[in-house]
Structure formats: structure tokens, C-alpha cells
Amino acid sequence: MWLIKNVHVVDPAQDLDAICDVEFDERIRNIIKHNANTQNTLPVDADSPDEHTVSGRKTSEAAPSGNTVQVIDGRGKYLFPGFVDVHAHLREPGREDKEDLASGAQAAARGGFTTVLCMANTQPVIDNRGLVEFVINQGSQAEGARVWPVAAVTKGLKGEELVNMVELHNAGAVAFSDDGRGIQRGQTMLLALQYAQLTGRPIISHCEEDSLAANGSMRRGPQSARLGLTGIPAAAESVMAARDILLAEETAGRLHLAHMSASATVTLLGWAKKQGIDVTGEVNPHHLIFCDEDIGLTDTALKVNPPLPSAADREILIEALANGTIDMLATDHAPHTWEEKAQPFAEAPFGINAFETALSAVWMSLVEPGKLSVSRLVRAWSLNPARRFSLAGGSLSPGTPADVVLFDPSHTRVIGEGTWMSKSTNTPYWGKPMHGFAIATWVGGIKHC
Amino acid sequence: MARKKSCCWKGIKKGTDMLGNHKDLLGIEQLTSQDIHHIFKTAATMKEILERPIKKLPTLRGKGVGMLFYEASTRTRVSFETAAKTLGADVGSFAVTTSSVNKGESLLDTAKTLQAMKFDLIVVRHASSGAGEFLARNLNAGIINAGDGQHEHPTQALLDAFTLYEKFGQQGEAGHGREGRTSPDSSLFAGRKIVIVGDILHSRVARSNALCLQRLGADVTFVGPPTLLPPEMACCGVTLSHDLDISLRGADAVMALRLQLERQQSGLFPSVREYTALYGLTSARLAQANCATGQTPLVLHPGPMNRGVEIDSVLADSLQSMIEEQVTNGVAIRMALIYLLIGGN
Ligand SMILES: [Zn+2]
Numbered sequence: 001m002w003l004i005k006n007v008h009v010v011d012p013a014q015d016l017d018a019i020c021d022v023e024f025d026e027r028i029r030n031i032i033k034h035n036a037n038t039q040n041t042l043p044v045d046a047d048s049p050d051e052h053t054v055s056g057r058k059t060s061e062a063a064p065s066g067n068t069v070q071v072i073d074g075r076g077k078y079l080f081p082g083f084v085d086v087h088a089h090l091r092e093p094g095r096e097d098k099e100d101l102a103s104g105a106q107a108a109a110r111g112g113f114t115t116v117l118c119m120a121n122t123q124p125v126i127d128n129r130g131l132v133e134f135v136i137n138q139g140s141q142a143e144g145a146r147v148w149p150v151a152a153v154t155k156g157l158k159g160e161e162l163v164n165m166v167e168l169h170n171a172g173a174v175a176f177s178d179d180g181r182g183i184q185r186g187q188t189m190l191l192a193l194q195y196a197q198l199t200g201r202p203i204i205s206h207c208e209e210d211s212l213a214a215n216g217s218m219r220r221g222p223q224s225a226r227l228g229l230t231g232i233p234a235a236a237e238s239v240m241a242a243r244d245i246l247l248a249e250e251t252a253g254r255l256h257l258a259h260m261s262a263s264a265t266v267t268l269l270g271w272a273k274k275q276g277i278d279v280t281g282e283v284n285p286h287h288l289i290f291c292d293e294d295i296g297l298t299d300t301a302l303k304v305n306p307p308l309p310s311a312a313d314r315e316i317l318i319e320a321l322a323n324g325t326i327d328m329l330a331t332d333h334a335p336h337t338w339e340e341k342a343q344p345f346a347e348a349p350f351g352i353n354a355f356e357t358a359l360s361a362v363w364m365s366l367v368e369p370g371k372l373s374v375s376r377l378v379r380a381w382s383l384n385p386a387r388r389f390s391l392a393g394g395s396l397s398p399g400t401p402a403d404v405v406l407f408d409p410s411h412t413r414v415i416g417e418g419t420w421m422s423k424s425t426n427t428p429y430w431g432k433p434m435h436g437f438a439i440a441t442w443v444g445g446i447k448h449c
Numbered sequence: 450m451a452r453k454k455s456c457c458w459k460g461i462k463k464g465t466d467m468l469g470n471h472k473d474l475l476g477i478e479q480l481t482s483q484d485i486h487h488i489f490k491t492a493a494t495m496k497e498i499l500e501r502p503i504k505k506l507p508t509l510r511g512k513g514v515g516m517l518f519y520e521a522s523t524r525t526r527v528s529f530e531t532a533a534k535t536l537g538a539d540v541g542s543f544a545v546t547t548s549s550v551n552k553g554e555s556l557l558d559t560a561k562t563l564q565a566m567k568f569d570l571i572v573v574r575h576a577s578s579g580a581g582e583f584l585a586r587n588l589n590a591g592i593i594n595a596g597d598g599q600h601e602h603p604t605q606a607l608l609d610a611f612t613l614y615e616k617f618g619q620q621g622e623a624g625h626g627r628e629g630r631t632s633p634d635s636s637l638f639a640g641r642k643i644v645i646v647g648d649i650l651h652s653r654v655a656r657s658n659a660l661c662l663q664r665l666g667a668d669v670t671f672v673g674p675p676t677l678l679p680p681e682m683a684c685c686g687v688t689l690s691h692d693l694d695i696s697l698r699g700a701d702a703v704m705a706l707r708l709q710l711e712r713q714q715s716g717l718f719p720s721v722r723e724y725t726a727l728y729g730l731t732s733a734r735l736a737q738a739n740c741a742t743g744q745t746p747l748v749l750h751p752g753p754m755n756r757g758v759e760i761d762s763v764l765a766d767s768l769q770s771m772i773e774e775q776v777t778n779g780v781a782i783r784m785a786l787i788y789l790l791i792g793g794n
Contacts, residue, residue, distance in 0.1 A: 222684035228578040228600030228653060231681070297579025297600065298586055342557045344577035346598065 001025045002442070004406065006034070007074025011081055012379045013395030022079055023069070024402035026445035031396060072440075074406065080378050081396050082114025082145075082403035082441065083359065084385040086204075087179070087258055087282060087330035089351070090116075090147070092138065093131070094123025099335040099423045101135065104355070105144030107422040108333075109448035111355040112438030113145045114403035115391050116333075120152040121180030127152040127163045132171040144448055145441075146403075148174045148391065153192045153203060159183045162195055169199035174389050177204035179258055182240050184210055189244060193253025202254040202280070202388065207240035207265065208306065217346045219261075219307040223292040229345060234313065237306050238264035245272040248279050256388065257281040259332050261306035263316040270325045280388050282330040285358045288318050289365045290428070300341045301428040304332070305350035321380060322372050327388065329381040331358045335424035353426045357415060359407075361429065363436030402445040411437045421449075468789040473585040473592040476601035477660040485664060486635055489611055491785035492778070499535070499781060509538040512791055515568040516542040517559070517584075518595070519575040524752070525595055525604075528776070529572045532783035536792070541568065556580060560587040569791045573597075578653075591790045593783075599651050605751055606657035608782040610638075610665060612775050613702055616747055617641065638665035644696050644746070646672040646728055647706030647759055648717075649682055654751050655706060659685045672696045673728060676717045693728050697738035700746040705730040705759045707751065721758055731761040749775075 002024055009020040009031065021032045090104035099107075101118070108116045118135060120126035126135060132149050139147025151173035155161045157180060165176060176196055183189045183205070192203050213236040218224050220231025241257055245268055248255035257269060260281045269281045286304055291311040295302050302308060309317065320326040334351025341348050359381075366372040372380075386394025393403040412435040413419055415427060441448045468487070471479060480488075498504060514533040518526050526542070533540045543559075556575070560583075563571055570591045573581050578598030585592040596602040617637040643662050649655045649671045659669045663686055670688040671678055683689055690696045697703060708724065718724045730748065739745040748760075748768055752775075756762045 220681065222681045225650075225679075225681040225684045226656075228598050228656060230599070297582045339555065339557070343555060344575065344580045344583050344598075346577045346579075 001029075001069045002402075002445070002447075003069050003071045004074040004079055005071060007077055007079040007406070009079045009396065010374050010378050011396045012375050013081070013383050014397060016396075017375055020079070022396065022404075024404060024442070024445055026402055028396050028398050028400055028402050028404075030398060072406065076408070076410070077439070078374070078407040078409065079396070080112075080405045080407055081382045082393050082405050082443065083112045083381045084389075084391060084393055085113045085116045085331050085333070085355075085381075086175075086256075086328065086385045086389055087284070088116045088118050088333040088355070089121065089335065090118040091122060091335060093134070097423070098337055101138040101147055102142040102144070103421060103423045104333070104335075105139060105142035105147050106448070107355040108145035109441045109443060110144075110419070110421045110438070111357070112359045112405040112407065112441055113355060114405065114441060114443045115146040115148065115386070115393050116355075117148050117150050117174060117389065119150050119177060119179040121157055121178075125152050125155075125157050126150075127155050127157070129164070129167050129171045132168050132173050136172045145443060146392070148172065150175045150177045150179070150204060152176065153178045153183060154188060157181060159185060159188055162188075162192055165196055166198050169201055173201070174391065175201050175204050175256070177206065177258065179204060179206040182206050182208035182210065186243055186247065190247045190251060193247055193251040193255065197251075197253060200254075200390075202256040204256045204258050205240065205244045206258050207237045207244065209236045209240050212236035212239070216307070217303060218295055219292045219309060221292055221310055223295060227295070227297055227345075229297075232307050234262035234264060234309070237262045238268065241265045241268050245269070245277060245279055248272070249275060249277045253278065255279040259284050259287065259306055259330070260317065260326060261287045261309050261313070263309075263313045266316055266320045266325060270320075273325070280327040280384075281325075282328045282385075283317050283321055283326050284330060284332045285354065285362050285365075286332075286352050286428075288314060288321065289361055295345075297345050299428070300343065300345055300348035301352065301426055301430070303345060303348050303350055304334075304352055318366065318371050322376060324376075327380065328384045329362065329377075330385070331355060333358075334426075335422055336426045337424060338426070341426050351426065352428065353422055353424050355422060356420060357427050357429045357434060359438060360413075360434040360436045363409065364434060368436075402442050404442040405438045406440040407437070408439045409436045411435060411439050413437060468786075472790065473581070473594075474603055474786055474790065475581045475585060475592065475594045477603045477606055477657045477664065478601065480603075480661075480664065482635070482664045482666070485607070485610070485661065488607060488782065488785050488789065489614055489634075491789060492611055492781040495784040495788070496777065496781040498784075499777060504535050505537060506535060507537045508788065508792055509533070509536040512538045512570070513566070513568045514538045514540050514787065515563055515566065515571045515590070516540065517563070517571055517573045518543070519573075519580070520596070522574060522596070525574065528779045529593075529595065529783050532780050533787055535780070536784055536787060538569075538787070541566070556583060557587060560584050563590065564588055570787060593786060593790070596653055598653065599656075600653050601657045602653040603657050603661075604779070604783055604786065605654050606661040607786075608775060608779045609658055609704065609749055609751065610661045611778050611782055612749065612771070613643075613662075613747065614638075615778075617701070636666065638662065638667040641667040641701040642670065642699055643667050644670045644672055644693075644700045644703040645706065646693055646696075646703060646730065648677045648708055648712060649673045649706070650677050650679060651709065651712070652706050656685060658704065659687050663687070667701075670696050670700075674718055674724070677712070694734060694737060697734060697746060698741045699744065700738065701744075702747040702749060703730065704749040704751070707753065708755055708759045710755070710758075725758055729757075729759055729761060730764060732763050732767075735764070
């Protein structure tokens with residue numbers, strides 16, 4: 001049994017934003033709110049109004065016999081429902097030199113994530129029952145975040161034949177995506193949005209029109225022109241987002257837009273929601289923090305797909321996350337080997353290794369300057385993703401599994417060897433000091449990091 | 450955890466030289482107008498040496514200059530080799546066909562090999578923008594960028610500008626400059642209008658020339674169809690135009706870029722015929738510009754020329770003397786750069 005005392009709990013699902021004592025074992029047992037006026041302690045769980053003390057009935061009932069209560073002083077710290085990351089590349093099977101399910105789950109937990117979804121663009125592709133089960137088995141043995149597979153939409157990510165969606169969903173796939181590339185044929189996407197309704201799970205669209213993005217390595221604009229790098233127009237994303245939104249409307253399907261990076265995509269998402277189309281969207285921290293002007297010819301750590309936006313688009317993305325048009329944050333954690341990134345910009349692979357820096361980066365760049373409220377942060381990175389993908393977590397409601405993160409806004413780390421859990425180091429923050437970290441993460445009450 | 454590597458490719462190495470604080474020449478971007486004039490002065494001296502009967506100098510005896518060409522360009526490579534040898538340096542060449550660069554070896558591995566060979570200076574041409582900067586960060590040797598992707602080709606820009614510098618200087622002396630002026634060298638480019646026409650988007654020559662000429666005080670206009678001259682090219686601070694005839698009026702010089710014919714296959718322009726009709730440089734066009742303003746622009750071409758495409762045959766022939774001059778200027782400029790980078794004490 002754990003007892004975190006005097007900690008600032010932010011849990012939008014319960015409309016809770018207050019100093020509390022929280023106790024949990026494998027499940028959340030009790031949250032006692034310190035009344036700001038009277039210093040009385042009151043339970044927030046309406047179903048158990050008679051719990052007034054931390055050593056109350058439920059505590060002793062819930063604690064396995066012989067277990068002691070471990071008390072942590074939470075003063076100056078936050079307690080959040082564990083973060084839920086719906087977009088990660090864990091590279092297993094096939095590229096275990098970059099990351100595997102075990103190291104990915106560990107790195108995620110260190111970063112404050114209690115549940116992560118891993119994309120299907122592994123080698124081989126996660127497009128059959130055996131591989132879905134493999135990911136779930138490996139993930140369940142990993143000491144870290146819960147890992148759930150996103151299965152491919154099409155066999156081999158070829159954009160042609162649909163996978164056995166119902167079978168893969170029954171095996172444990174929580175969504176479908178050909179992430180890594182866009183589905184080029186409209187008819188394939190239409191059928192996927194229709195057929196996936198048998199599972200109730202969303203199609204996650206990696207919006208990228210290949211002929212427009214062709215061989216580009218950064219967003220098209222003055223900076224790509226200056227550097228002599230082939231530009232990818234923002235429309236390469238937005239035209240596909242428009243198509244997929246209209247197909248979701250046509251089919252009444254469930255659509256989720258991955259890694260939104262362009263202002264027009266934001267406009268389209270806002271329009272779709274007004275129309276009542278069942279669509280949500282995510283944005284990656286790097287698209288909110290960096291922009292195309294930050295790229296130099298040797299900064300391959302900043303090479304991502306979709307590419308970093310213009311400064312103007314970045315502001316629109318931030319605003320859309322803050323006002324709820326964009327539903328959630330997601331890391332798009334994409335580990336690559338040092339050797340692969342140590343190449344000229346155009347030849348290096350796309351992707352940022354993000355689990356262990358993303359929360360701190362968002363905290364420093366968006367929350368501290370007042371661009372994103374703490375409650376919006378938790379809603380966007382825990383509650384909303386958990387709800388959209390029907391996952392455990394997203395709230396600290398008593399009785400739910402204890403997926404909990406203790407966050408210290410002043411904890412400082414220099415990003416580097418000492419604490420790093422991922423197998424790869426392709427982060428723009430390597431060697432740099434950051435602050436605002438998860439100092440403890442519990443997954444089902446088991447403490448990690 | 451398993452082994453980790455630090456991002457040592459970000460490591461910066463030191464080195465002082467006679468070209469500002471640079472150990473490398475990666476692009477015009479890094480040069481001030483004083484740097485460029487200093488290079489021109491040095492190149493003028495080198496050119497005198499090239500005109501002597503005995504050309505070989507002992508200046509760089511014992512120094513090693515490596516040629517690393519991932520894209521074939523005999524002209525540029527020979528120009529650099531001649532420059533280095535004339536200064537007395539030892540030259541090692543790694544053409545694509547004779548080394549491991551075409552066997553999938555990474556640029557980083559190649560850099561490590563070169564490091565072990567203890568070259569003082571590496572001249573690199575590569576199809577990727579930033580390849581020179583990448584090597585500069587990974588090697589102690591100085592780097593001269595001999596063309597990186599669509600980014601920069603600084604030695605070409607310097608030799609083009611040096612050629613114009615000489616021509617504008619002669620115009621001044623002969624009294625048929627615009628005001629028959631005898632201006633100081635540093636203001637030879639002030640108020641000059643220079644047109645660069647062709648496939649600007651994909652051209653490192655256009656980028657480097659625009660930066661160089663503007664730094665010297667000239668006004669640069671880029672001309673081409675919208676597909677090869679998109680609006681973001683205004684980032685270089687130049688004027689953009691899609692009309693060659695209007696742009697030629699009052700121009701002091703015009704540079705026609707070589708058109709890569711495969712651009713037509715990717716749909717960037719509908720046909721060579723239409724391209725030539727709109728953007729081909731012809732004697733008739735120049736005469737028309739002369740009629741309008743009484744001034745015929747000097748014509749430059751970085752070569753090799755597609756006769757009848759970006760430049761007509763008559764004009765190409767009339768350029769022949771200038772092209773030979775540019776070959777000499779190319780060697781002189783490269784001698785100056787090699788000397789300034791590794792010849793200092
Ligand atoms: Zn993607």
C-alpha cells in the first residue's frame with residue numbers, strides 16, 4: 001500500500017485539482033482532499049462519504065496482509081493519472097537494435113507513461129494474430145508501461161488488402177493503423193473505416209499523400225529553400241486529412257488523425273467535429289516546441305515525419321491543443337540508431353526518441369509559460385486517449401487500477417547515459433538539462449523508476 | 450542499460466586560418482564581403498602566377514589535399530587538383546569508382562578513413578545538402594565544399610563573381626561602364642543588376658551566386674517558371690520573376706543555369722521546346738534588351754551547356770573566350786582558398 005501525502009492531484013475526470021492524500025495498492029483506494037478553508041480532510045469519492053482518515057476502513061481492507069504502508073511526502077509535487085501514449089514505435093520484432101518491447105515499456109514508465117500503444121510498422125508487420133499475441137505477451141512481461149498493439153490496417157502495410165480486423169481485435173489489438181505511411185487509395189480507406197466498425201476501434205490515419213511528400217525531408221518553406229533540402233508541403237498532410245474526414249462522414253466510421261502538423265489540418269478537424277463526424281486528433285510535442293527554422297543541415301535529431309511546422313502553424317497547433325480542438329498529445333516515440341542518424345540530413349531516417357523527454361519538454365515549453373494548463377495537459381495525455389481507445393487509466397477514481405505518476409516540476413536531469421532507458425539516443429535534448437519529470441510511475445500499483 | 454553512444458558527431462573542432470575564423474569553406478553564407486574581397490585579391494595574385502612559365506610553387510610542400518567526389522565532375526575535380534598541385538601540395542583522389550564510397554560505406558565511415566590518412570584539407574562533392582558540414586564536424590581536416598546537394602557550391606560562385614569583378618573593373622578602366630566610373634574595387638558591384646535564369650529550385654549554383662553577389666552589393670533577380678522558382682526562393686533576398694525579357698532590361702550580367710532534362714520527366718515543365726521559348730538565352734533576346742536600354746548584359750554559364758536549350762548555339766560560341774577565362778579563374782580562386790585555409794602559419 002502506498003500513501004502519497006499532501007500532493008497536488010490533478011484529475012479532470014473527477015474534476016479534481018487540489019492538495020490531497022492518495023492511497024492505493026493495485027487499485028486506487030482513497031483520495032482525501034484537504035479542504036482549503038478548514039484543513040479538514042474530506043473524501044472525494046461520493047460512494048464512500050464516511051472515509052475521513054487515511055487509516056480508515058478501506059485502507060486496512062485493501063492492503064494485503066502483512067503489507068506496510070509506504071508513505072511519500074508529496075509536497076511540491078503533482079499526482080496525475082498515468083499518461084497514456086497512443087503513438088509509439090517499439091521496433092520489436094525486427095529492429096531490436098533500436099528498441100524492443102521491454103526497453104520501450106521501461107523507457108515509457110520512466111517518462112511517466114503507464115500505457116502505450118505500439119505501431120504495426122515492425123519487421124514483420126503486425127498484421128496477423130500471432131504477432132498481436134506476441135506483442136501482448138512480450139509487453140506483459142516487460143517491467144514498465146502497459147503495452148497494447150495497434151494492428152495494421154492492410155496486410156504488409158501495402159495499402160491493399162484489409163487485415164482480419166475482428167480476429168486481431170479479439171486477440172487484443174486496440175486500434176488499426178498503417179502508420180509509417182499513408183493509405184494512398186481512397187477506396188481502401190473507405191473500406192477500412194466501414195469494416196473496422198465491427199470492432200468499435202478507430203482507424204488511426206497517418207495522413208501523407210506520397211506524390212506530394214515525395215523524397216522531401218522537411219516542411220516546404222523559406223528554410224527548406226535556404227538549406228537546399230527538398231520540401232514537403234503542408235498540404236501533403238492536409239489533403240489526406242480532408243479525404244479521411246469525408247470518408248469517415250461517408251461511412252460513419254471512427255477516425256483518429258495521427259501527428260497533426262499543419263494549420264489546415266486543424267481547421268479540418270474543427271469543421272469535422274462541428275459536423276458530428278467521429279474523429280479525433282493528436283499532436284506530438286516536437287510539433288509544438290520546434291519549428292522548421294530550428295533545423296540546420298546537421299540537426300538530424302530534428303528530422304521527423306510529418307516534418308516540423310512553420311512557426312505560424314506551430315502557434316495554431318498549440319492553440320488547438322489548449323482549446324480542445326486537438327484532443328490529445330502523443331509522442332510518436334521513434335528510436336533510431338546513432339549510426340542511422342549520423343548521416344547527411346536527407347539520408348537520415350525520420351523520428352525522435354521521445355518517451356523520456358516528452359513530458360519535461362511539454363512542461364518546460366508549454367505549461368510553465370502558461371500556454372497549456374496542467375489540467376489540459378492531463379486531459380490531453382491521459383483522460384482523452386484512454387477514453388478514445390477504451391483503455392484502462394485516464395483517471396484516479398477509487399477502484400480503478402493504480403496507474404499513477406508522481407511528477408516533480410523542479411526535478412532536474414541532464415539527459416544522458418545515467419538515467420536513460422531507451423536503447424537509442426536520437427533526441428534533440430541529449431546532453432541538455434531539463435526539468436519537470438515523473439519521479440515515480442506506478443502501473444497497477446507496481447512502482448517503476 | 451546497454452551501450453550508449455554520445456552524439457559525438459556534434460563535436461566541434463578548432464582551427465584558425467587566414468579566412469576569418471574558418472577552417473572550412475562550406476558555403477558563401479559564412480563569408481563577409483571583406484572575406485570575399487580578400488579571396489579575390491589572393492586569387493588575382495594566384496592568376497599572375499598561373500601566367501608565369503614556371504607555375505609550380507613550394508608553398509604547400511608536405512601538405513595533403515584529398516578529393517572526395519561522390520558525384521562525377523571532371524572539370525571541378527581537375528580544377529581543384531591543378532590548384533593544389535600548383536601550390537606544391539600532395540593530392541589524393543577518391544573518385545566514386547576507385548574507392549569504397551560506392552559500396553554502401555557511410556559518409557561517417559569514409560570520414561574516419563580520411564581522418565586516419567591525415568589530410569590537411571578535403572574537397573568534397575556530394576548529392577546531399579549538408580554533406581560538407583557533416584564532414585567538417587567529424588574531421589580535423591579543413592573541408593572545402595565543392596557542391597552539396599541543392600545547397601551551396603561556393604567555389605563556383607566565387608569564380609563567377611571573380612570573373613564579373615574583373616569584367617566590371619575593365620569596364621571602369623575603359624570608360625564604358627555605366628558612368629565611365631573608376632570606382633574602388635569594393636564598390637564594383639554596387640547597384641549592378643544580375644539575372645540568374647533557369648532551374649533555381651534545384652540549383653546550388655544559383656543559391657551560392659545569389660548570396661555572393663548580394664554580399665558584394667549587387668541586386669540579383671532569379672528568373673524561371675513557377676515550378677522551378679517557387680515563392681520560397683525569395684528567402685535568399687532576391688527579386689523573383691517569371692519573365693526573362695523584362696528582367697534582362699538594364700541587367701549588367703545574366704547567368705543561364707544548366708537545365709537537367711530529367712526535370713521534364715517529373716513534370717516540372719511541359720516540354721523543352723516551351724522552356725526554351727520562355728527561358729532560353731538567345732542573341733535575339735539580348736539584342737532586344739539592348740534596344741530597350743542601350744546595354745547588353747554580360748553572359749555567364751557555369752557549364753556544361755545544353756546548346757539550344759538554355760542557351761543558343763551562336764551565343765554559346767561567342768562565350769567561348771569567357772569560358773576559357775573562367776577555367777583559369779576557377780583554378781586561381783581554388784588556389785586562393787586552399788592557400789588561405791591551410792597555407793597560413
Ligand atoms: Zn506516422
